[in-house]
Amino acid sequence: MCNCHKAHHFRYLKEGCPGFRMEKFVQPCMLLLLYEKPAHGYELMERLQRCGFSGNVDPGVVYRNLRKMEEEGWVKSEWESSESGPARRRYIITPEGKDAIHGFAIHVRYQMERLKGFLDKYEKIFGNGEGNAN
Template sequence: MCYCHKGHHFHHSKEGCPGFRMEKFIQPCMLLLLYERPAHGYELMERLAQLGFVGHIDPGAVYRNLRKMEEDGLVKSEWESGESGPAKRRYVLTPEGEEAIHGWAVHVRYQMERLKAFLDKYEEFFKDGGNKKTD
């Protein structure tokens, strides 16, 4: 069980505590994947599993984020027609997108330090297997 939301009890799933929203982290992950190589939206959805997005990924969220990143100048796209099937948008990282990746890396390192501090304190209090402190 998770007790992290205003007194409500949540059961943990594979994704963990519902307070940790991986959906908000999708943009920097897609930027990093586009740094690796340009891709279509569907391919990005498949490759997001490499960065911890397991299970169902909302295609609408992926494409909304791609449009937003294109509006912000972080990616650019062009239509690519294939030999079979309809044309697809191919997304490419821009220099501004690469800069955004570096900014996210700084942010993630800071968040990791905060999370480590929490876990260190947690281990200090619950080192005996999860029994609550009674004093």
């Protein structure tokens, strides 16, 4: 494999492929987590790390998507007071949010088929190696 290709390969491993962003997958993951158990935004950030989101999850991404999902009617929030700190919003999934999970699952299955088709073709051309064909 040429050094140029190696550099691109390792960049993709580190940064991900341009156009394929986990950020776009955050809503279905958050809905699934909220289906399991209502949560505050901070708790969702911690739980997202266990769903394949590496490192610190950007709070802006989480709260921006929570607002979007609330506007869509997929989640609702209620203020919850705490003895040890300020009141926080607790997010709860709605029946529409549960329906959205099913829609996302259908979409993910479809995307998995497309990705499998890509990988099958890739492996047919390059084998299981690191793309050493020129």
